[in-house]
Every structure is written in C-alpha cells, then in structure tokens.
Amino acid sequence: MPTPVIVDAIRTPIGALGGSLARVRPDDLAALVIRTVVERNNLDPALVEEVYLGCANQAGEDNRNVARMAALLAGLPVEVAGVTINRLCASGLNAVNQAARAIRCGEGRCISLAAWNPCPERRIRCPKRNPVSRSAT
DSSP: OOOOOOOOOOOOOOOOTTSTTTTSOHHHHHHHHHHHHHHHTTOOGGGOOEEEEEEOSOOGGGSSOHHHHHHHHTTOOTTOEEEEEOBTBTHHHHHHHHHHHHHHTTSOSOEEEEEEOOHHHHOOOOOOBOTTTOSBO
C-alpha cells in the first residue's frame, strides 16, 4: 500500500471582509497555489491526476466546482479532474483525508490539494423570524 506524503505546502494571505483580497476570485487564488507548487517542484503538470479542494460555505462565484476551475486556471491539462469538498470548517482536513485515501487505495499517485475556507467573510448575521409574532428578533 503506497504511503501518501506532502511534497510542498504554500499558504496564501489571510483576507478580511472587504479587505485587499475582496475582489480576488477563489479559483484564481487556488490556481496560484497549484501553479506555484507545480513550478517550485519542477513537476510535469500532466502527472497531476486529480485536484482536491476543500471549500467551506460556498456562495456566489465560488458556488461551483472550484477545484476544477482552479486546475484549469493553473494550466493543468483538461484531463485533470477536480473535486470540491464542502464539510464546512473541516473541508480542508476532509480534502487531505480523501486525497490520502485515494493514494493508499491506488487510485492516484500525484494529487494536488488545496483548501479555501472563507468562514470569516460568511459570518454575516441574518435575524431569524419569531415564529409567534412573525417579526425579526
């Protein structure tokens, strides 16, 4: 059984609601990470078989298969599959586990992995209605 290893790790900047990264699309930021890992480690992009991306609370423009879009934007071949995982704040961890499991089971040898957990900018309070009075509480 193959043993999965992490070859490289890159951390993107941490943004704030309405901050300097507010206009950066999640797939563009993820693509930058994937492209940088491939270049920094002299990997042949054709060796990447799949991209796993943990993405919590998808909404708006990141409400689709961000992993697939990031793979394409990073310049990986169109044959590379993308899997976006939404397990809320455990999305990144679940993506790591699924990628490791795929390698151990022999389903892949070179898998790119990323996580996009936009929890802070999604914490906008929406009042609930009081079921008795039908007014916001």
